[in-house]
Amino acid sequence: MSKIHVTTTINGDPAEFLCEAGDSLLDVLRDRLSLTGSKEGCGTGDCGACSVTVDGRLVCSCLVLGAEVEGRSVETIEGMADGETLHPLQRMFIKHAALQCGICTPGILVAARSLLERNPDPTEEEVRYWLAGNLCRCTGYDKIIRAVLAAAAEMREAS
């Protein structure tokens, strides 16, 4: 079976790859494009560690086929910092110690950025519901929620 040739945009840059029909977008990102920031936790859409956006929509990349992103625009954790300058969410995660092992962190950052793009001033409850599909087994979530709220506040002041 011949491989599928896919042309797409990843973090604003044109990208192309060859994949099998059954390869997930997560497989492609990690194994073909060496973008290993997106993590595989469950592989079944429950944990959110593989969160990316496709055409601006937050999804689990383990539940998207690589072949589906032909002509789409994919944003991953690798596109979050501007060179050496961390995104406010990234800085606040460090400041608030909102991570321990770090496996869930890329997915949570991508998901939180997607929330703040839609809602720059979320309530704590809105943050908790939005991130309900991002599991963390270390932090107990509280520091994550505080970091997201702090980043939101800083981003509102800066804008």
Place this chain on the structure above:
Amino acid sequence: MQYLSPTTIEEAVRYLAAQTGDCRILAGGTDLLVQLRSGLAEPESIVDIKRIDDLHQISREDGGWRIGAAVSGAEMGEHAALAADWPGVVEAVNLIGSTQIQGRATLAGNLCNASPSADSVPAMVAAGAVARVVGPDGTRDVPVIDIPTGPGQNALARDEFIASIFLPARPERAADAYLRFIPRTEMDIAVVGCGVFLKLGEDGTCADARVALGAVAPTVLLVEDAARALIGTSLDDAALDAFAAACSAAAKPISDKRGTAEFRVHVTGVLARRAALIAKNRAGGAAQ
């Protein structure tokens, strides 16, 4: 495995008809990709219907709404006019999974997956929704209640798929509601689900009602006895008691790790009563 991405319904129908082995339709993929990964599904080909522009539309039709099979739950939730007309259906869809799942999961996919606990299905049945099924012999409109035939089984022929779901015009003084019980606040599967549609007369009494139950039988249940207990009443306590009892009596659940059969029967009545009151208030009845 072959990946096909047609750009028209006709092309998709041709692809599907031409497949001799197992062929699966890919819409949101939130069930299919999990099945692929676990080996539960090993299709020879996948037809991705998301490149078909028509299937991404939420459009007005005969005073109601036609929702394409590729429309995600998030897109339904963001559609203010749809949510105003059929809040119960939109809430039911939006209860499925996480934000990430909402970005992909579809109404038609939830229906075709035919899980007994599918949240959107009782809400669609209460709303009187109709699925538009396409295949090589043309188009047929099938009431949503007739699509699931058992857990994981549906009434579609192997060369058919659902192109859209139609929600009829919502009558004056009418509304719907959906409630489900899960043991936590998010990210779980319904222990019981209940969709209610009510239409009130000018005097505020109940002129029409439909109630549908999920997760308490192999397929969704439309409980006509329970609806009759409400019609003609002012939705007073006695009527609601009879309604709840009829819903509980219709429930034929199994016991599993999420709840015992006895618990599910009880919760069925509790949810049905609460959903009926929400629908009543939305339809313009006095607040309780």
